[in-house]
Amino acid sequence: MAYIQSMPKSETIKLREKYVGAACQLFFRSSPLKIVRGVAQFMYDEMGERYLDCINNVAHVGHCHPHVVEAGRNQMSLISTNNRYLHDELVILAERLVQTMPEQLSVCFFVNSGSEANDLALRLARIHTKNMDVIxxxxxxxxxxxxMIDVSPYKLNLPGGPDKPEWVHVAPVPDVYRGKYISPRDSDSEEELGKMYADEVGKICDEVKQKGEGVCAFIAESLQSCGGQIIPPKGYLERVYEHVRAAKGVCIADEVQVGFGRVGTHMWAFETQGVVPDIVTMGKPMGNGHPVAAVVTTPEIARSFTETGVEYFNTYGGNPVSCAIANAVLDVIEEERLMERAARVGSHLLKRCETLKKHAIVGDVRGLGLFVGVELVKDRSKRTPATNEAKFVVERMREEKILISRDGPDNNVLKFKPPMVFGVQDADRVVDTLDRVLAELDTQTVVMKKHVTPISDGVESSDMKLKKKLNKQIKAM
Ligand SMILES: Cc1ncc(COP(=O)(O)O)c(C=O)c1O
Incomplete structure (x- = not known):
């Protein structure tokens, strides 16, 4: 059934261009999508066209899950007010979140977004340690x-990005495929690579100590998403945390993207590294599309904040509607056993993605649960990033009605972090389609290598037409 909105897409584009800041960029800028509704792992455009959503980790339990929608609607019709009043939804949510955490992490603060959660985490770290330097x-x-921009090299590294403040120290990403230390050049052992990367953080801690100061905090995603779907090597975070704590700093685990069971084996991705952070931040999936986020920390750190005598107030943080929605998300994760599903479907997706290595352009495949990355390279021995080719793949997949994205410093990593209701059939469809699209690129590579000239009688084969079209598309990127 076509779902036609009253305003034509061209009009929506016109109004957006006129009234919305151009820095707010659209996906598929040359031909943006107008999405008007969502169900489970699917999104629909204004013409009723259905897209398989492989990137929306916010719609964690599926777009517009009826239990979550109902919880929000009910609570909205009763009361939405601030957290200076007692409310059962807030305390129940706090208790449920704490029950998913290691024992030491038992105090919650509620906020409205991942950015706010990390900002509050940094504020807590500053107050508790009285130190300034952040790694x-x-x-x-x-x-x-x-x-947060101050501690986000993803933005600082951009040509127009702001300058990095002096108190911010940047350690290398523990990327064992294309990072500072790689396997097998630097070591075959994952533990050894973990140690090498962790000791880079140790070096920074030593530099801070040499200034006669202590470290304030180490902040990192437990699996780096924006860095290109990075799975740190074994033992990495454990050793990093030792270095940071020896320098009097606290460890912040940003679980905004990777939390709430996405990794399949655990509720929180930091658990896959066997560590206990001092502060955990969470957001995105927590409200399944509704803005709600939180910080969970230790009683000691929370006490340091209380002792300042400065009240923490946040008008919307922890309002009953947000808390009711977050409780409903937790209900669905439990009732639909979504963590187990992420483990099962994720491992199927990963195994199937491994088969894509038959295409020379696929350099690396990595993942945990429903957090998977496929890294494209032009040359496997040099691991040269295939950036334009990755762009081509994302656009072609969109033509096939499958939404994926790409990331990493060179934008050459295809990333998959679908709603947790994603199924084995969806995974098969994605990999089968990717296989076809990558085969188109293989053909194109052969053409470029052989410098094929047009067929002499002037009649082009359909193969040749396809090759020409691809060459043109890639050149235009
Ligand atoms: C790892 C991580 N942390 C924090 C944030 C900020 O969250 P929000 O956009 O909800 O403010 C993001 C957003 O993309 C993120 O990816």
């Missing part, structure tokens, strides 16, 4: 607030 990972993104 972040290269290519990391922690939010759009000024305080």
């Amino acid at each position: 972040t990972l290269d290519h990391a993104y922690h939010g759009h607030l000024t305080s």
